[in-house]
Amino acid sequence: MRVSKFPLSTLKETPADAEIISHQLMLRAGLVRRLASGLYTWLPLGIRVLRKVENIVRDEMEKVDALELLMPGVQPAELWQESGRWDEYGPELLRFNDRHQREFCLGPTHEEIITDLARRELSSYKQLPVTWYQIQAKFRDEIRPRFGVMRSREFIMKDAYSFHIDQASLQKTYDLMHQAYTNIFTRFGLDFRPVIADSGSIGGSGSHEFHVLADSGEDAIAFSSHSSYAANIEKASALPPQDERAAATEEKTIIETPGKHSIEEVSEFLSVKTSQCLKTLLVDGAEENSVVALVLRGDHELNEIKAGQLEQVASPLNFASEEQVRAVTGCAPGSVGPDLEITVIADHNAAHTANFVCGANEDGKHFSGVNWGRDIAEPVTADLRNVTEGDNSPDGKGTLSIVRGIEVGHIFQLGDKYSDKLQANVLDENGSKKTMTMGCYGIGVTRVVAAAIEQNNDENGIIWPQNIAPFDVALAPINMQKSERLKDAAEKLYKELSDAGLEVLMFDQKERLGSMLANIELIGIPHRLVLGERGLDDAKIEYKGRCDKEKQDISLDNIVELLLSKKI
């Protein structure tokens, strides 16, 4: 490709509304343009990257015998009503009527459609297992789209669905997919990690997320120092302390703590560690109009997913209002303690704390030297908190570290949730009807592009991993328009490189070197060649890899070979 035929749309300045680095660079490098909130146009340069990502995905899907198909983006309401999700799915589902006033939605996912297909096309266990996939635009009407294509409303997803006669078959395909995903993200050249995920309301026995590691990631993931254990922090369980609780040695004392509300304020005021203070959070209970108290150590964070799953607690978790707090405790938030008439559930670590500080349920007052069993009834205990750096790994091997990640893939054992609702049956070998078991497997294709940039960039721009770069090599002749000899040499080299199967972007227009180099680095082409009159005299060309510190002169005769060896 030549710049004269493939104009770059790079920007020198960063658009003001782009917050994170990948969004800024995608705009600056001319990969995407915003149309409206959460809607992006992919420019020619961006599409080249997107296609590379898609093709690697396709290749690995074929290897595990998944079959590509394409389903409509517009879906009839009937199927969603049949699965029950027409009512369950909130405003994220964009609904509309056609000219005959029939109801439709824009597909945020395709379980209903694929299950409908399966029940029509599959009738015998002999046709199973089968896996279908598509790469297609999805629409989710996000409350707050942000970070460019990282969380957009319309996005491209690879979604695959498998159908099985039993759980054993599903497990087999699931494991194959797990491996395929590992291969895919490895081929992308990204630093990633498969983690145990919360399977949410869908249930089912297995779910893994694939995260690209990046500080700006929206998810926190915990992984073990000495085993392969890794889990989304929503899911990572905190082990109860193994040793005995310390003895009650202090007297329960009431202390004036005027104006001190937060754990930080109280611990500082009393010169006590935050881990020695307990905080009491009031949330809606499972029973109507009831309130439940959750107790945590001051230095621990509530895990809302875990808490919401407790049978005594309303799901999803909802904090009590200030009025409710006052009605139950007689004081304002800030002085609440666990000595209450309502159900009290303490985190394992909070229940393990002796001689602690807590609210006195009286404005401006706290207790110190409080002990479970002696001063307050022993609480019900549960795992309520997020794991923290240094916690013991739940599998007993090593300790946990916490890093941030961008969720780019998710695989799921669905079981019969949809096949049961939609009556997707086949006959088994005994001739009796059996509901198929399903799995589903997604990759956020557009998000992968953003995540790749988020993980690979420097002050000059994007650094594409080789396999998803829009071009393999940039060729920058200096003042080509001034020298026939240079022009001929550049054209010849361009042809040689192209014939060798390399994707070359040649800067064939009148442009100053500095400007060309700045663009080449901004758009992140992995290999760069600069050809000038001086080099030509010695039959040499200057080569520099995008990450190399130094440039080097290479003999023109060897350059094709060198690049091929680097491409692998």
Next chain:
RNA sequence: CGGGGCGUAGCGCAGUUUGGUAGCGCACCACACUGGGGGUGUGGUGGUCACAGGUUCAAAUCCUGUCGUCCCGACCA
């Protein structure tokens, strides 16, 4: 949904407080010079100042409303 910010040329911004000829930098076009890291000069193109209504002799500027867009948001107990 709540809170906050911002809407002036393709991009980045000033001008709004105190109403009076719509500006700057980049980009773009032309020409010249320049020629190994976003170069210089001269001359240009491009704006119903988000939209609607109001106040006024006069509105980017004041008032009312609408829309768009970005960020933040339940550890407080």
